[in-house]
Amino acid sequence: MKPVGERGEDWFTSIYATHYPDIVRYGIRRLRDADAAAELAQDVFVVAWRRRSEVPERPLPWLYTVARHTLANRWRHGRSQPTPLPLADANQVPGRLVEPEALASIVDLRRALRALPEADQEILRLVGWEDLSVGDAAVVLGCSRSAAAVRLFRARRRLRSVLAASTPVPDSRPASAHV
Amino acid sequence: MKLQQQVRDLLGPADPARDAVVAPAPLTAHDVILRAEDATATPGGPAGRNASRRTVLVGAAAAVAVLGSAGVAQVLRNGAPTGAVPAQPLAGTVLEPVAYEVPAGVPAGPHLRALAARLVDGPPDESRGYYSYQRTRSWGGFATVSPEGYMMSFVRETREWVADDGRRWQDTTPLGVEFPDAASREYWSARPQSPSADPSATRPPEGIREIPRDLVERRLPADRAELARWLRADRPAGELAMRTYQLYSSFLVPRRTRADLLTILAEKPGFVWHGRVVDRAGRRGVAVTAELVPPPGQSPQRAQMLLVFHPSTGELLAYEYLETAPKHRVLHYLLVLDARRTDTVS
Numbered sequence: 001m002k003p004v005g006e007r008g009e010d011w012f013t014s015i016y017a018t019h020y021p022d023i024v025r026y027g028i029r030r031l032r033d034a035d036a037a038a039e040l041a042q043d044v045f046v047v048a049w050r051r052r053s054e055v056p057e058r059p060l061p062w063l064y065t066v067a068r069h070t071l072a073n074r075w076r077h078g079r080s081q082p083t084p085l086p087l088a089d090a091n092q093v094p095g096r097l098v099e100p101e102a103l104a105s106i107v108d109l110r111r112a113l114r115a116l117p118e119a120d121q122e123i124l125r126l127v128g129w130e131d132l133s134v135g136d137a138a139v140v141l142g143c144s145r146s147a148a149a150v151r152l153f154r155a156r157r158r159l160r161s162v163l164a165a166s167t168p169v170p171d172s173r174p175a176s177a178h179v
Numbered sequence: 180m181k182l183q184q185q186v187r188d189l190l191g192p193a194d195p196a197r198d199a200v201v202a203p204a205p206l207t208a209h210d211v212i213l214r215a216e217d218a219t220a221t222p223g224g225p226a227g228r229n230a231s232r233r234t235v236l237v238g239a240a241a242a243v244a245v246l247g248s249a250g251v252a253q254v255l256r257n258g259a260p261t262g263a264v265p266a267q268p269l270a271g272t273v274l275e276p277v278a279y280e281v282p283a284g285v286p287a288g289p290h291l292r293a294l295a296a297r298l299v300d301g302p303p304d305e306s307r308g309y310y311s312y313q314r315t316r317s318w319g320g321f322a323t324v325s326p327e328g329y330m331m332s333f334v335r336e337t338r339e340w341v342a343d344d345g346r347r348w349q350d351t352t353p354l355g356v357e358f359p360d361a362a363s364r365e366y367w368s369a370r371p372q373s374p375s376a377d378p379s380a381t382r383p384p385e386g387i388r389e390i391p392r393d394l395v396e397r398r399l400p401a402d403r404a405e406l407a408r409w410l411r412a413d414r415p416a417g418e419l420a421m422r423t424y425q426l427y428s429s430f431l432v433p434r435r436t437r438a439d440l441l442t443i444l445a446e447k448p449g450f451v452w453h454g455r456v457v458d459r460a461g462r463r464g465v466a467v468t469a470e471l472v473p474p475p476g477q478s479p480q481r482a483q484m485l486l487v488f489h490p491s492t493g494e495l496l497a498y499e500y501l502e503t504a505p506k507h508r509v510l511h512y513l514l515v516l517d518a519r520r521t522d523t524v525s
Contacts, residue, residue, distance in 0.1 A: 009208065009209065012211075013209075020204050024201045026196075029195050038202070041204070042204070042211065042214075045208075045211045046211060046214055046215040047215075049211060049216075106192055109189070109192070118390070124186060124190060125190075127183050127186045128186045128189065129191075129194045131187065133183065134183060149182075152182060156186055159189070
């Protein structure tokens with residue numbers, strides 16, 4: 001447990017306390033249950049400690065990168081994967097009171113998002129949900145800032161096209177059925 | 180900046196984690212450090228801090244994750260499986276290892292060279308289409324481990340299509356529960372509500388869906404030298420066997436590459452020939468094994484990797500990860516049921 005430079009247990013405890021919830025939320029957005037998201041977060045921070053000399057001063061984009069790689073590796077090598085991207089689940093609605101019209105639009109939005117290519121979905125999630133800047137999203141995606149900006153622009157355009165083309169959801173249930 | 184805000188405004192209400200309350204971490208930062216530092220740590224972390232059960236990757240995936248430092252997957256706690264079979268066991272199979280024609284085995288080199296020399300075309304060579312397609316059935320791979328070390332996992336069938344541009348689609352169907360040993364079945368049968376090792380395993384099939392692309396471009400090694408590097412042929416035979424499994428998991432392997440692969444395996448000391456076997460799909464094949472041994476002084480776990488090849492085409496039919504010590508049980512088994520090119524994702 002030798003520290004690298006100043007990066008000892010105190011440093012790690014600080015970033016763990018600060019960013020553990022962020023990584024769990026990242027997992028919740030891409031996995032099917034909170035247990036799997038918590039597992040993912042633990043794995044990410046195990047990597048963070050082992051590679052602590054590489055963790056930048058602003059660690060969150062780097063941690064998201066590790067989370068993204070961890071998920072991809074599970075898919076690729078495990079095949080028995082945590083199932084990601086539950087975006088089209090009509091039953092998965094916010095756990096708070098939502099007006100029926102708003103609920104329908106959320107279901108439509110998730111379905112539209114799922115209809116996009118995975119690369120489009122990811123840049124939209126990183127900016128729209130993880131609240132990253134384009135520059136930080138570029139770090140996560142391993143591309144240049146300008147490339148990420150173009151991806152985001154095109155993904156947003158495609159999302160709007162899908163939304164515009166979608167018809168009302170026939171099986172969306174009233175909010176009272178869920179809340 | 181305006182675009183980013185527009186995206187946030189648009190997507191924010193649909194964020195699945197927007198109102199999520201994140202439970203406190205099951206491990207303290209100190210526990211995570213211990214887990215990271217201890218190359219042979221059990222995935223559950225220090226006793227008393229972790230949840231009552233954990234879902235872990237077993238078999239090849241877990242082994243690959245730790246081989247660099249520990250040699251063999253350490254996925255289990257010490258269990259003490261004893262007791263009689265319950266009156267009403269939980270439905271599910273106990274996975275048995277493949278039986279060999281030549282149990283003791285002989286050096287595999289000559290047999291693998293002979294096989295490489297007589298290969299014929301198979302479906303990957305004869306089919307055409309835009310997508311690489313593979314259908315597999317697996318036992319284990321993702322398992323729930325009790326604090327005592329009893330494991331439960333699932334049988335599932337997976338179809339995967341990969342387009343030439345890298346896009347991928349997958350369809351997974353859960354088929355049932357399985358256990359690596361009778362004691363685990365007994366343990367989990369006694370639980371009125373046995374937990375799911377993988378939530379997807381207890382849900383109805385979702386159908387075909389696109390999955391994330393690989394983060395790095397996948398390209399089949401172009402020649403034998405490149406293949407040897409991809410396989411890490413300088414590593415011990417057990418690791419080479421796992422890389423063989425990963426090669427078939429990643430690519431449709433054409434005849435020329437299959438011949439190169441068998442030749443590389445033939446030149447590697449440590450592979451043992453077991454002759455004819457029958458895989459879990461009832462197909463006849465020929466089998467080789469290789470031991471997976473951790474470096475001295477590390478994990479006490481030992482494992483044996485089994486590869487079953489088609490006797491004519493040399494394609495990989497099955498792969499088995501058999502823990503041989505401290506327990507004797509199959510942690511992962513995979514059948515490659517279909518591998519070819521196609522023009523349709525359906």
